[in-house]
Amino acid sequence: MKEMENNNLGDMPREDFRRYGHEIVDWIADYFERMETLPVLSQNQPGDLKNALPASAPERGENFPQIFGDVEKLILPAVTHWNHPNFHGLFSTSTSSVGVFGEMLAAAFDMKAMLWRTSPASTELEPVVLDWLRQMMNLTEDFHGIIYDTASVSTLHAVAMAREKLNLGIRENGMSGRSDLPLLRVYCSEQTHSSIDKAVVLLGLGTRALVKIPTNERFEMDSEKLREAIRDDISAGNLPLCVVATVGTTSTTALDPVDKIADICRRNNIFLHVDAAYAGSAAIVPEFQTYFKGWERADSIVTNPHKWLFTPFDLSVLYVKDLDLLKKTFSLVAEYLKVTETVTNQMDYGIQLGRRFRSLKLWFVMRYFGQEGLRERIREHCRLARAFAGWVDDSENFEMLAPVPFALCCFRAAPPTTRTFVSDELREKYIDELNERIMNEINASGEAYLSHTKLNGKFTLRLSVGSIRVEERHLRKVWDLLNEKVNNEIR
Numbered sequence: 300m301k302e303m304e305n306n307n308l309g310d311m312p313r314e315d316f317r318r319y320g321h322e323i324v325d326w327i328a329d330y331f332e333r334m335e336t337l338p339v340l341s342q343n344q345p346g347d348l349k350n351a352l353p354a355s356a357p358e359r360g361e362n363f364p365q366i367f368g369d370v371e372k373l374i375l376p377a378v379t380h381w382n383h384p385n386f387h388g389l390f391s392t393s394t395s396s397v398g399v400f401g402e403m404l405a406a407a408f409d410m411k412a413m414l415w416r417t418s419p420a421s422t423e424l425e426p427v428v429l430d431w432l433r434q435m436m437n438l439t440e441d442f443h444g445i446i447y448d449t450a451s452v453s454t455l456h457a458v459a460m461a462r463e464k465l466n467l468g469i470r471e472n473g474m475s476g477r478s479d480l481p482l483l484r485v486y487c488s489e490q491t492h493s494s495i496d497k498a499v500v501l502l503g504l505g506t507r508a509l510v511k512i513p514t515n516e517r518f519e520m521d522s523e524k525l526r527e528a529i530r531d532d533i534s535a536g537n538l539p540l541c542v543v544a545t546v547g548t549t550s551t552t553a554l555d556p557v558d559k560i561a562d563i564c565r566r567n568n569i570f571l572h573v574d575a576a577y578a579g580s581a582a583i584v585p586e587f588q589t590y591f592k593g594w595e596r597a598d599s600i601v602t603n604p605h606k607w608l609f610t611p612f613d614l615s616v617l618y619v620k621d622l623d624l625l626k627k628t629f630s631l632v633a634e635y636l637k638v639t640e641t642v643t644n645q646m647d648y649g650i651q652l653g654r655r656f657r658s659l660k661l662w663f664v665m666r667y668f669g670q671e672g673l674r675e676r677i678r679e680h681c682r683l684a685r686a687f688a689g690w691v692d693d694s695e696n697f698e699m700l701a702p703v704p705f706a707l708c709c710f711r712a713a714p715p716t717t718r719t720f721v722s723d724e725l726r727e728k729y730i731d732e733l734n735e736r737i738m739n740e741i742n743a744s745g746e747a748y749l750s751h752t753k754l755n756g757k758f759t760l761r762l763s764v765g766s767i768r769v770e771e772r773h774l775r776k777v778w779d780l781l782n783e784k785v786n787n788e789i790r
Protein backbone atom coordinates (compact mmCIF):
# COMPACT_ATOMS: atom_id res chain seq x y z
CA MET A 300 0.00 0.00 0.00
CA LYS A 301 2.83 2.31 0.95
CA GLU A 302 4.39 1.57 -2.41
CA MET A 303 1.12 2.40 -4.18
CA GLU A 304 1.21 5.85 -2.60
CA ASN A 305 4.70 6.45 -3.93
CA ASN A 306 3.96 5.19 -7.37
CA ASN A 307 5.48 8.14 -9.28
CA LEU A 308 2.16 9.36 -10.58
CA GLY A 309 1.76 13.08 -10.82
CA ASP A 310 4.33 15.59 -11.97
CA MET A 311 8.11 15.81 -11.61
CA PRO A 312 9.06 16.11 -7.92
CA ARG A 313 9.18 19.72 -6.73
CA GLU A 314 12.86 19.63 -5.82
CA ASP A 315 13.84 18.27 -9.22
CA PHE A 316 11.81 20.97 -10.96
CA ARG A 317 13.53 23.64 -8.92
CA ARG A 318 17.01 22.23 -9.59
CA TYR A 319 16.60 21.60 -13.31
CA GLY A 320 14.73 24.87 -13.74
CA HIS A 321 17.74 26.77 -12.42
CA GLU A 322 20.03 24.74 -14.65
CA ILE A 323 17.92 25.54 -17.69
CA VAL A 324 17.93 29.26 -17.01
CA ASP A 325 21.74 29.06 -16.60
CA TRP A 326 21.95 27.13 -19.85
CA ILE A 327 19.86 29.78 -21.67
CA ALA A 328 22.02 32.57 -20.23
CA ASP A 329 25.15 30.75 -21.48
CA TYR A 330 23.47 30.17 -24.83
CA PHE A 331 22.85 33.88 -25.29
CA GLU A 332 26.47 34.56 -24.32
CA ARG A 333 28.09 32.00 -26.59
CA MET A 334 25.70 32.62 -29.47
CA GLU A 335 28.35 34.24 -31.65
CA THR A 336 30.53 31.14 -31.51
CA LEU A 337 27.73 29.06 -33.04
CA PRO A 338 27.06 28.78 -36.78
CA VAL A 339 24.11 31.01 -37.68
CA LEU A 340 22.59 28.45 -40.02
CA SER A 341 22.42 24.89 -38.79
CA GLN A 342 25.17 22.86 -40.40
CA ASN A 343 22.99 19.74 -40.32
CA GLN A 344 21.93 17.98 -43.48
CA PRO A 345 18.20 17.23 -43.97
CA GLY A 346 17.31 14.09 -42.01
CA ASP A 347 20.29 14.25 -39.61
CA LEU A 348 18.16 14.90 -36.54
CA LYS A 349 15.36 12.57 -37.53
CA ASN A 350 17.77 9.73 -38.13
CA ALA A 351 19.38 10.24 -34.72
CA LEU A 352 16.06 9.81 -32.92
CA PRO A 353 14.38 6.56 -31.93
CA ALA A 354 11.28 5.62 -33.92
CA SER A 355 9.02 5.37 -30.84
CA ALA A 356 8.66 7.06 -27.48
CA PRO A 357 10.46 5.36 -24.56
CA GLU A 358 8.33 2.83 -22.71
CA ARG A 359 9.67 3.94 -19.34
CA GLY A 360 10.34 7.52 -18.36
CA GLU A 361 13.90 8.77 -18.67
CA ASN A 362 15.62 11.02 -16.19
CA PHE A 363 15.74 14.69 -17.02
CA PRO A 364 19.54 15.12 -17.24
CA GLN A 365 19.54 12.46 -19.93
CA ILE A 366 16.78 14.23 -21.85
CA PHE A 367 18.43 17.60 -21.48
CA GLY A 368 21.80 16.20 -22.50
CA ASP A 369 20.23 15.45 -25.87
CA VAL A 370 19.37 19.12 -26.30
CA GLU A 371 23.06 19.95 -26.44
CA LYS A 372 23.94 16.83 -28.40
CA LEU A 373 21.08 16.52 -30.90
CA ILE A 374 18.86 19.58 -30.87
CA LEU A 375 21.39 22.41 -30.74
CA PRO A 376 23.21 21.36 -33.94
CA ALA A 377 19.81 21.38 -35.68
CA VAL A 378 19.03 24.93 -34.57
CA THR A 379 19.34 27.87 -36.93
CA HIS A 380 19.99 30.72 -34.54
CA TRP A 381 17.46 33.43 -35.21
CA ASN A 382 18.83 35.21 -32.15
CA HIS A 383 22.34 35.39 -33.61
CA PRO A 384 23.32 39.00 -34.33
CA ASN A 385 24.47 37.91 -37.79
CA PHE A 386 21.10 36.45 -38.74
CA HIS A 387 20.26 38.92 -41.51
CA GLY A 388 18.04 36.74 -43.68
CA LEU A 389 14.28 37.10 -44.20
CA PHE A 390 13.47 39.54 -41.43
CA SER A 391 16.00 39.49 -38.63
CA THR A 392 13.89 38.89 -35.56
CA SER A 393 14.99 37.93 -32.08
CA THR A 394 13.74 37.43 -28.61
CA SER A 395 14.84 39.42 -25.62
CA SER A 396 15.71 37.63 -22.39
CA VAL A 397 12.73 39.18 -20.70
CA GLY A 398 10.51 37.82 -23.46
CA VAL A 399 11.74 34.34 -22.56
CA PHE A 400 10.54 34.92 -19.00
CA GLY A 401 7.12 35.82 -20.37
CA GLU A 402 6.99 32.55 -22.31
CA MET A 403 8.09 30.56 -19.27
CA LEU A 404 5.34 31.98 -17.13
CA ALA A 405 2.71 31.61 -19.84
CA ALA A 406 3.69 27.94 -20.12
CA ALA A 407 3.49 27.58 -16.35
CA PHE A 408 -0.01 29.07 -16.21
CA ASP A 409 -0.97 27.08 -19.30
CA MET A 410 -4.21 29.01 -19.56
CA LYS A 411 -6.52 28.58 -22.48
CA ALA A 412 -8.04 31.99 -22.87
CA MET A 413 -11.50 31.33 -24.21
CA LEU A 414 -13.93 32.63 -21.61
CA TRP A 415 -13.22 35.42 -19.15
CA ARG A 416 -13.74 32.95 -16.31
CA THR A 417 -11.14 30.53 -17.67
CA SER A 418 -8.60 33.30 -18.03
CA PRO A 419 -9.33 36.71 -16.52
CA ALA A 420 -5.62 37.57 -16.65
CA SER A 421 -5.27 37.09 -20.39
CA THR A 422 -8.70 38.55 -21.15
CA GLU A 423 -7.94 41.77 -19.28
CA LEU A 424 -4.19 42.19 -19.82
CA GLU A 425 -4.38 41.81 -23.60
CA PRO A 426 -6.51 44.88 -24.37
CA VAL A 427 -4.47 46.98 -21.95
CA VAL A 428 -1.14 45.99 -23.51
CA LEU A 429 -2.53 46.46 -27.01
CA ASP A 430 -3.86 49.87 -26.10
CA TRP A 431 -0.38 50.82 -24.88
CA LEU A 432 1.02 49.66 -28.19
CA ARG A 433 -1.67 51.54 -30.10
CA GLN A 434 -0.70 54.74 -28.31
CA MET A 435 2.99 54.10 -28.94
CA MET A 436 2.29 53.67 -32.65
CA ASN A 437 0.24 56.87 -32.59
CA LEU A 438 -2.86 55.11 -33.85
CA THR A 439 -6.26 56.63 -33.15
CA GLU A 440 -8.41 55.48 -30.23
CA ASP A 441 -10.96 53.82 -32.47
CA PHE A 442 -8.60 50.86 -33.09
CA HIS A 443 -9.04 47.80 -30.87
CA GLY A 444 -6.38 45.13 -30.82
CA ILE A 445 -6.57 41.37 -30.67
CA ILE A 446 -3.66 38.95 -30.61
CA TYR A 447 -3.24 36.02 -32.98
CA ASP A 448 -0.22 33.86 -33.63
CA THR A 449 1.00 35.22 -36.95
CA ALA A 450 0.31 37.94 -39.50
CA SER A 451 -0.96 35.30 -41.89
CA VAL A 452 -3.71 34.46 -39.42
CA SER A 453 -4.39 38.11 -38.55
CA THR A 454 -4.83 38.90 -42.23
CA LEU A 455 -7.05 35.88 -42.74
CA HIS A 456 -9.31 37.25 -40.00
CA ALA A 457 -9.30 40.72 -41.58
CA VAL A 458 -10.32 39.40 -45.00
CA ALA A 459 -13.01 37.24 -43.35
CA MET A 460 -14.34 40.38 -41.66
CA ALA A 461 -14.36 42.22 -44.97
CA ARG A 462 -16.32 39.34 -46.53
CA GLU A 463 -18.83 39.40 -43.69
CA LYS A 464 -19.23 43.16 -44.05
CA LEU A 465 -20.63 42.67 -47.55
CA ASN A 466 -23.73 41.09 -45.98
CA LEU A 467 -23.98 38.36 -48.59
CA GLY A 468 -25.17 35.76 -46.11
CA ILE A 469 -21.97 33.76 -46.61
CA ARG A 470 -21.77 32.84 -42.96
CA GLU A 471 -25.12 31.04 -43.24
CA ASN A 472 -25.25 29.95 -46.86
CA GLY A 473 -21.62 29.60 -47.82
CA MET A 474 -20.46 30.35 -51.34
CA SER A 475 -20.79 27.07 -53.15
CA GLY A 476 -23.75 26.34 -55.39
CA ARG A 477 -24.87 29.98 -55.37
CA SER A 478 -25.67 31.77 -58.59
CA ASP A 479 -26.51 35.01 -56.80
CA LEU A 480 -22.91 35.87 -55.92
CA PRO A 481 -20.82 38.07 -58.17
CA LEU A 482 -17.09 37.57 -58.51
CA LEU A 483 -15.61 38.99 -55.31
CA ARG A 484 -12.32 40.83 -55.69
CA VAL A 485 -9.39 41.45 -53.35
CA TYR A 486 -6.72 43.93 -54.42
CA CYS A 487 -3.10 44.03 -53.37
CA SER A 488 0.21 44.84 -55.01
CA GLU A 489 2.54 42.50 -56.85
CA GLN A 490 4.84 42.81 -53.84
CA THR A 491 2.26 41.78 -51.25
CA HIS A 492 3.06 38.91 -48.93
CA SER A 493 1.75 35.47 -49.93
CA SER A 494 -0.44 35.40 -46.81
CA ILE A 495 -3.03 37.33 -48.86
CA ASP A 496 -3.01 34.60 -51.50
CA LYS A 497 -3.51 32.04 -48.75
CA ALA A 498 -6.36 34.04 -47.22
CA VAL A 499 -8.32 34.14 -50.49
CA VAL A 500 -7.74 30.43 -50.96
CA LEU A 501 -8.88 29.56 -47.44
CA LEU A 502 -11.91 31.84 -47.53
CA GLY A 503 -13.24 30.14 -50.64
CA LEU A 504 -12.69 33.21 -52.81
CA GLY A 505 -10.11 31.45 -54.93
CA THR A 506 -6.94 32.93 -56.37
CA ARG A 507 -8.95 34.37 -59.27
CA ALA A 508 -10.40 36.80 -56.76
CA LEU A 509 -6.98 38.33 -56.26
CA VAL A 510 -5.99 41.33 -58.35
CA LYS A 511 -2.29 42.10 -58.14
CA ILE A 512 -1.73 45.75 -58.89
CA PRO A 513 1.59 46.68 -60.52
CA THR A 514 4.18 48.64 -58.55
CA ASN A 515 6.37 51.60 -59.46
CA GLU A 516 10.18 51.70 -59.55
CA ARG A 517 10.22 51.91 -55.75
CA PHE A 518 8.08 48.74 -55.52
CA GLU A 519 5.09 50.71 -54.19
CA MET A 520 1.56 49.99 -55.34
CA ASP A 521 0.52 52.20 -58.25
CA SER A 522 -2.65 53.76 -56.86
CA GLU A 523 -3.80 54.90 -60.31
CA LYS A 524 -3.71 51.29 -61.50
CA LEU A 525 -5.70 50.31 -58.40
CA ARG A 526 -8.33 52.92 -59.21
CA GLU A 527 -8.58 51.60 -62.77
CA ALA A 528 -8.82 47.95 -61.67
CA ILE A 529 -11.65 48.75 -59.27
CA ARG A 530 -13.47 50.83 -61.87
CA ASP A 531 -13.17 48.04 -64.46
CA ASP A 532 -14.36 45.43 -61.96
CA ILE A 533 -17.39 47.46 -60.97
CA SER A 534 -18.36 48.01 -64.59
CA ALA A 535 -17.97 44.27 -65.22
CA GLY A 536 -20.37 43.52 -62.35
CA ASN A 537 -17.69 42.23 -59.98
CA LEU A 538 -17.77 43.18 -56.31
CA PRO A 539 -14.68 44.64 -54.59
CA LEU A 540 -14.28 42.97 -51.20
CA CYS A 541 -11.15 44.58 -49.82
CA VAL A 542 -7.86 46.24 -50.60
CA VAL A 543 -4.67 45.21 -48.83
CA ALA A 544 -2.01 47.92 -48.63
CA THR A 545 1.42 47.15 -47.23
CA VAL A 546 3.69 49.41 -45.22
CA GLY A 547 7.02 47.60 -45.36
CA THR A 548 6.74 44.89 -48.00
CA THR A 549 8.51 41.59 -47.50
CA SER A 550 10.99 41.85 -50.35
CA THR A 551 12.13 45.45 -49.96
CA THR A 552 10.08 47.11 -47.14
CA ALA A 553 8.42 49.34 -49.74
CA LEU A 554 5.59 51.66 -48.72
CA ASP A 555 2.30 51.51 -50.54
CA PRO A 556 0.65 54.97 -50.72
CA VAL A 557 -1.86 54.20 -47.97
CA ASP A 558 -3.39 57.67 -47.92
CA LYS A 559 -4.23 57.60 -51.63
CA ILE A 560 -5.42 53.99 -51.34
CA ALA A 561 -7.64 55.00 -48.41
CA ASP A 562 -9.20 57.73 -50.60
CA ILE A 563 -10.04 55.14 -53.25
CA CYS A 564 -11.46 52.74 -50.66
CA ARG A 565 -13.57 55.44 -49.07
CA ARG A 566 -14.96 56.58 -52.40
CA ASN A 567 -15.94 53.03 -53.33
CA ASN A 568 -16.85 51.90 -49.83
CA ILE A 569 -14.24 49.13 -49.79
CA PHE A 570 -12.70 47.57 -46.69
CA LEU A 571 -9.03 48.53 -46.29
CA HIS A 572 -6.58 46.24 -44.53
CA VAL A 573 -3.01 47.43 -43.91
CA ASP A 574 -0.24 44.87 -43.63
CA ALA A 575 2.45 46.40 -41.42
CA ALA A 576 3.56 43.03 -40.10
CA TYR A 577 7.22 44.02 -40.21
CA ALA A 578 7.26 47.81 -40.23
CA GLY A 579 4.47 48.50 -37.74
CA SER A 580 6.99 48.45 -34.89
CA ALA A 581 8.80 51.39 -36.50
CA ALA A 582 5.66 53.51 -36.08
CA ILE A 583 6.70 53.95 -32.43
CA VAL A 584 9.55 56.18 -33.66
CA PRO A 585 8.16 59.69 -34.24
CA GLU A 586 10.36 60.49 -37.25
CA PHE A 587 9.02 57.40 -39.08
CA GLN A 588 5.38 58.42 -38.63
CA THR A 589 5.42 59.96 -42.06
CA TYR A 590 5.75 56.47 -43.61
CA PHE A 591 2.43 55.49 -42.06
CA LYS A 592 0.41 58.42 -43.32
CA GLY A 593 -3.20 57.38 -43.87
CA TRP A 594 -3.05 54.03 -42.07
CA GLU A 595 -5.38 55.41 -39.41
CA ARG A 596 -8.04 55.41 -42.13
CA ALA A 597 -7.84 51.63 -42.54
CA ASP A 598 -10.49 49.22 -41.25
CA SER A 599 -7.80 46.89 -39.95
CA ILE A 600 -4.04 46.83 -39.49
CA VAL A 601 -1.73 43.95 -38.71
CA THR A 602 1.60 44.38 -36.94
CA ASN A 603 3.89 41.71 -35.52
CA PRO A 604 5.70 42.47 -32.27
CA HIS A 605 7.40 39.10 -32.78
CA LYS A 606 9.15 40.59 -35.79
CA TRP A 607 10.72 43.78 -34.51
CA LEU A 608 9.70 44.34 -30.92
CA PHE A 609 11.94 41.72 -29.31
CA THR A 610 9.01 39.54 -28.31
CA PRO A 611 9.47 35.82 -28.81
CA PHE A 612 7.53 34.18 -31.59
CA ASP A 613 4.59 34.14 -31.81
CA LEU A 614 2.63 37.33 -31.31
CA SER A 615 0.80 39.18 -34.06
CA VAL A 616 -1.69 41.97 -33.44
CA LEU A 617 -4.71 42.78 -35.54
CA TYR A 618 -6.15 46.23 -34.89
CA VAL A 619 -9.72 46.63 -36.07
CA LYS A 620 -12.09 49.55 -35.99
CA ASP A 621 -15.23 47.48 -35.85
CA LEU A 622 -14.80 44.95 -33.06
CA ASP A 623 -18.49 44.02 -33.32
CA LEU A 624 -18.00 43.05 -36.95
CA LEU A 625 -15.09 40.80 -35.95
CA LYS A 626 -17.33 39.22 -33.34
CA LYS A 627 -20.18 38.84 -35.79
CA THR A 628 -17.80 37.09 -38.18
CA PHE A 629 -16.47 34.55 -35.70
CA SER A 630 -18.65 34.22 -32.64
CA LEU A 631 -20.34 30.86 -32.15
CA VAL A 632 -21.18 29.80 -28.62
CA ALA A 633 -21.70 26.11 -27.99
CA GLU A 634 -23.84 25.06 -25.03
CA TYR A 635 -20.85 24.08 -22.91
CA LEU A 636 -19.40 27.58 -23.34
CA LYS A 637 -22.49 29.54 -22.34
CA VAL A 638 -21.92 31.78 -19.33
CA THR A 639 -24.07 34.22 -17.44
CA GLU A 640 -21.66 37.08 -16.87
CA THR A 641 -21.57 39.89 -19.44
CA VAL A 642 -17.88 40.06 -20.15
CA THR A 643 -15.51 39.84 -23.08
CA ASN A 644 -14.80 36.25 -24.01
CA GLN A 645 -11.81 36.10 -26.31
CA MET A 646 -13.06 33.00 -28.10
CA ASP A 647 -15.61 35.27 -29.84
CA TYR A 648 -12.97 37.05 -31.89
CA GLY A 649 -11.35 34.39 -33.99
CA ILE A 650 -11.22 30.82 -35.19
CA GLN A 651 -9.48 29.48 -32.11
CA LEU A 652 -11.36 28.52 -29.00
CA GLY A 653 -8.48 28.43 -26.53
CA ARG A 654 -5.84 31.11 -26.94
CA ARG A 655 -2.36 31.37 -25.46
CA PHE A 656 -1.55 34.01 -22.84
CA ARG A 657 0.62 35.93 -25.28
CA SER A 658 0.14 39.44 -23.94
CA LEU A 659 2.23 38.60 -20.88
CA LYS A 660 5.51 38.52 -22.79
CA LEU A 661 4.73 41.77 -24.63
CA TRP A 662 3.83 43.38 -21.30
CA PHE A 663 7.22 42.30 -19.93
CA VAL A 664 9.05 43.66 -22.98
CA MET A 665 7.25 47.01 -22.89
CA ARG A 666 7.79 47.48 -19.19
CA TYR A 667 11.39 46.32 -19.12
CA PHE A 668 12.66 48.40 -22.06
CA GLY A 669 10.13 51.19 -21.83
CA GLN A 670 8.91 53.13 -24.83
CA GLU A 671 12.22 54.95 -25.00
CA GLY A 672 14.29 51.77 -24.96
CA LEU A 673 12.24 50.23 -27.75
CA ARG A 674 12.36 53.39 -29.86
CA GLU A 675 16.13 53.66 -29.45
CA ARG A 676 16.73 50.08 -30.52
CA ILE A 677 14.64 50.47 -33.67
CA ARG A 678 16.33 53.78 -34.47
CA GLU A 679 19.72 52.15 -34.09
CA HIS A 680 18.80 49.27 -36.42
CA CYS A 681 17.71 51.77 -39.06
CA ARG A 682 20.93 53.74 -38.57
CA LEU A 683 22.98 50.56 -39.02
CA ALA A 684 21.09 49.61 -42.19
CA ARG A 685 21.66 53.09 -43.62
CA ALA A 686 25.36 52.82 -42.74
CA PHE A 687 25.56 49.51 -44.58
CA ALA A 688 23.74 51.03 -47.58
CA GLY A 689 26.35 53.82 -47.50
CA TRP A 690 29.18 51.28 -47.73
CA VAL A 691 27.44 49.66 -50.68
CA ASP A 692 26.96 53.02 -52.39
CA ASP A 693 30.61 53.90 -51.89
CA SER A 694 31.87 50.62 -53.28
CA GLU A 695 32.45 50.11 -56.99
CA ASN A 696 31.79 46.37 -56.64
CA PHE A 697 28.28 46.59 -55.19
CA GLU A 698 25.05 48.46 -55.88
CA MET A 699 21.82 49.11 -53.98
CA LEU A 700 18.66 47.87 -55.67
CA ALA A 701 15.92 49.42 -53.50
CA PRO A 702 15.45 52.33 -51.09
CA VAL A 703 16.03 51.74 -47.36
CA PRO A 704 13.13 53.28 -45.42
CA PHE A 705 13.64 51.00 -42.41
CA ALA A 706 16.36 48.44 -41.64
CA LEU A 707 16.61 46.24 -44.72
CA CYS A 708 19.19 46.59 -47.50
CA CYS A 709 18.54 45.11 -50.94
CA PHE A 710 21.73 45.08 -52.96
CA ARG A 711 23.98 43.00 -55.17
CA ALA A 712 27.55 42.59 -56.23
CA ALA A 713 28.05 43.98 -59.74
CA PRO A 714 31.79 44.46 -60.16
CA PRO A 715 32.97 46.76 -62.99
CA THR A 716 34.84 43.83 -64.56
CA THR A 717 31.44 42.50 -65.70
CA ARG A 718 31.01 45.49 -68.01
CA THR A 719 33.14 43.73 -70.60
CA PHE A 720 30.46 41.08 -71.20
CA VAL A 721 29.34 40.99 -74.82
CA SER A 722 25.65 41.31 -73.98
CA ASP A 723 23.53 42.60 -71.11
CA GLU A 724 21.82 39.25 -70.98
CA LEU A 725 25.08 37.37 -70.40
CA ARG A 726 26.21 39.99 -67.89
CA GLU A 727 22.98 39.74 -65.90
CA LYS A 728 23.15 35.95 -65.94
CA TYR A 729 26.71 36.02 -64.63
CA ILE A 730 25.85 38.59 -61.94
CA ASP A 731 22.83 36.55 -60.80
CA GLU A 732 24.98 33.45 -60.47
CA LEU A 733 27.75 35.37 -58.75
CA ASN A 734 25.39 36.74 -56.11
CA GLU A 735 23.74 33.41 -55.52
CA ARG A 736 27.17 31.82 -55.11
CA ILE A 737 28.30 34.52 -52.67
CA MET A 738 25.14 34.14 -50.60
CA ASN A 739 25.38 30.35 -50.50
CA GLU A 740 29.05 30.47 -49.50
CA ILE A 741 28.45 32.93 -46.69
CA ASN A 742 25.45 30.96 -45.44
CA ALA A 743 27.34 27.66 -45.59
CA SER A 744 30.23 29.16 -43.61
CA GLY A 745 27.92 29.67 -40.63
CA GLU A 746 29.38 33.19 -40.19
CA ALA A 747 26.22 35.02 -41.24
CA TYR A 748 22.89 34.40 -42.87
CA LEU A 749 21.62 36.41 -45.83
CA SER A 750 18.56 35.69 -47.93
CA HIS A 751 17.53 36.86 -51.36
CA THR A 752 14.68 38.08 -53.48
CA LYS A 753 14.24 38.92 -57.16
CA LEU A 754 13.80 42.56 -58.11
CA ASN A 755 13.12 43.39 -61.76
CA GLY A 756 14.39 39.92 -62.56
CA LYS A 757 17.68 40.50 -60.70
CA PHE A 758 18.92 38.15 -58.01
CA THR A 759 19.04 40.48 -55.01
CA LEU A 760 20.76 40.00 -51.67
CA ARG A 761 18.77 41.02 -48.60
CA LEU A 762 20.42 42.09 -45.36
CA SER A 763 17.98 42.71 -42.54
CA VAL A 764 19.06 44.38 -39.30
CA GLY A 765 16.77 43.64 -36.38
CA SER A 766 18.39 41.49 -33.73
CA ILE A 767 18.40 42.91 -30.24
CA ARG A 768 22.06 41.81 -30.09
CA VAL A 769 23.27 43.43 -33.32
CA GLU A 770 26.08 45.99 -33.32
CA GLU A 771 27.99 47.76 -36.05
CA ARG A 772 30.82 45.22 -35.85
CA HIS A 773 28.42 42.51 -36.99
CA LEU A 774 27.60 44.41 -40.14
CA ARG A 775 31.29 45.10 -40.71
CA LYS A 776 31.87 41.38 -40.54
CA VAL A 777 29.29 40.73 -43.27
CA TRP A 778 30.66 43.54 -45.36
CA ASP A 779 34.19 42.10 -45.09
CA LEU A 780 32.91 38.66 -46.03
CA LEU A 781 31.09 40.03 -49.06
CA ASN A 782 34.15 41.94 -50.22
CA GLU A 783 36.40 38.94 -49.70
CA LYS A 784 34.08 36.79 -51.84
CA VAL A 785 33.84 39.34 -54.64
CA ASN A 786 37.56 39.96 -54.63
CA ASN A 787 38.20 36.23 -54.91
CA GLU A 788 35.92 36.12 -57.94
CA ILE A 789 37.39 39.02 -59.84
CA ARG A 790 41.02 38.41 -58.98
Ligand code: PLP
Nearest residue numbers: 449450451492548549574576577
Ligand atom coordinates in the same frame (compact mmCIF):
# COMPACT_ATOMS: atom_id res chain seq x y z
N1 PLP B 1 3.23 40.34 -44.07
C1 PLP B 1 4.48 40.78 -44.30
C2 PLP B 1 4.69 42.15 -44.88
C3 PLP B 1 5.58 39.97 -43.96
O1 PLP B 1 6.82 40.41 -44.23
C4 PLP B 1 5.35 38.69 -43.41
C5 PLP B 1 6.48 37.82 -43.07
O2 PLP B 1 7.62 38.16 -43.17
C6 PLP B 1 4.03 38.29 -43.20
C7 PLP B 1 3.00 39.12 -43.55
C8 PLP B 1 3.72 36.94 -42.59
O3 PLP B 1 4.11 36.93 -41.27
P1 PLP B 1 3.79 35.68 -40.32
O4 PLP B 1 4.99 34.78 -40.38
O5 PLP B 1 3.62 36.29 -38.96
O6 PLP B 1 2.56 35.02 -40.81
